[in-house]
Amino acid sequence: MELYKFHVFLSMVAVLFLFPVVHGWGLDGHYTVCKIAQSRLSKAAADAVEKLLPTSANGDLASVCIWADRVKFHYHWSSPLHYIDTPDNLCNYQYKRDCKDEDGVEDRCVAGAIYNYTNQLLSYNKGNDHVSTYNLTESLLFLSHFFGDIHQPLHVGFTSDRGGNTIDVHWYTRKTVLHHVWDSNIIETVEERYDDSNVDELVDAIQKNITTGWADQVNSWENCSGNKTACPDIYASEGIKAACDWAYIGVSEGSTLEDDYFLSRYPIVLWRLAQGGVRLAATLNRIFK
Numbered sequence: 001m002e003l004y005k006f007h008v009f010l011s012m013v014a015v016l017f018l019f020p021v022v023h024g025w026g027l028d029g030h031y032t033v034c035k036i037a038q039s040r041l042s043k044a045a046a047d048a049v050e051k052l053l054p055t056s057a058n059g060d061l062a063s064v065c066i067w068a069d070r071v072k073f074h075y076h077w078s079s080p081l082h083y084i085d086t087p088d089n090l091c092n093y094q095y096k097r098d099c100k101d102e103d104g105v106e107d108r109c110v111a112g113a114i115y116n117y118t119n120q121l122l123s124y125n126k127g128n129d130h131v132s133t134y135n136l137t138e139s140l141l142f143l144s145h146f147f148g149d150i151h152q153p154l155h156v157g158f159t160s161d162r163g164g165n166t167i168d169v170h171w172y173t174r175k176t177v178l179h180h181v182w183d184s185n186i187i188e189t190v191e192e193r194y195d196d197s198n199v200d201e202l203v204d205a206i207q208k209n210i211t212t213g214w215a216d217q218v219n220s221w222e223n224c225s226g227n228k229t230a231c232p233d234i235y236a237s238e239g240i241k242a243a244c245d246w247a248y249i250g251v252s253e254g255s256t257l258e259d260d261y262f263l264s265r266y267p268i269v270l271w272r273l274a275q276g277g278v279r280l281a282a283t284l285n286r287i288f289k
């Protein structure tokens with residue numbers, strides 16, 4: 001191989017390693033949830049987040065919100081923590097029944113992970129000089145990422161199709177799977193059509209909806225009653241309902257999804273991104289009181 005071609009080949013390999021296949025919302029979904037969340041933090045929570053963020057983040061939580069997907073292969077134990085598989089066609093969720101990994105180990109699902117990393121972060125307040133048994137930087141990055149994942153309807157999906165991962169569909173003319181439509185394709189199409197491919201404009205549009213159209217719902221999103229710090233079971237129950245009512249409905253193996261599906265589903269995606277961001281902020285505000 002000529003030296004030049006070898007160079008091109010090496011850069012392609014590098015790109016593959018830098019951008020592995022993502023899981024959960026794609027990059028823009030996670031970015032959006034964390035941007036919204038960071039803008040709603042109390043002074044105490046904003047200070048704690050700034051202290052815990054890695055220096056590479058330059059104070060921007062959104063820039064590292066996808067980190068948990070990047071380490072899934074290196075931290076192999078963490079891969080079942082991104083989702084919940086519920087019984088096929090039941091359209092409901094129960095922690096005790098469903099929050100386990102494929103080997104049946106309890107608490108190993110995205111709701112269990114949210115409880116776990118919330119508890120770890122609570123030790124920040126007790127620590128001397130913020131020394132803790134845990135790596136609280138990693139706890140913060142995991143928690144922020146999992147708030148995104150649990151709000152992706154198909155991350156609380158049916159067991160046999162792995163949350164739509166085994167359902168082949170066409171998104172307009174492109175071949176993909178239903179799961180990926182909800183992780184990425186719907187958001188990408190919104191950006192192309194309405195915001196000219198700019199994620200920051202998508203964030204702005206959602207922020208406007210939070211203060212106008214959805215303003216009367218926001219208090220109830222933030223609510224986590226019974227003196228609890230985190231409420232992932234509420235989000236998971238909403239998630240499997242949305243998966244049944246909006247993601248799976250009308251779709252079968254080989255379906256072509258286009259304008260009818262896109263125009264009726266994208267508002268649900270924006271609404272879930274808003275809820276994820278508002279709730280991550282409310283939870284961090286409760287943790288760092």
Ligand code: ADE
Pocket residue numbers: 023024082083084085154155156157158162163164165
């Ligand atoms: N693997 C198995 N079920 C999954 C789901 N609901 N989402 C993502 N990955 C999965």
Ligand code: ZN
Pocket residue numbers: 023024025068069082145149
């Ligand atoms: Zn994920």
Ligand code: ZN
Pocket residue numbers: 022023024025152155179183
């Ligand atoms: Zn996913």
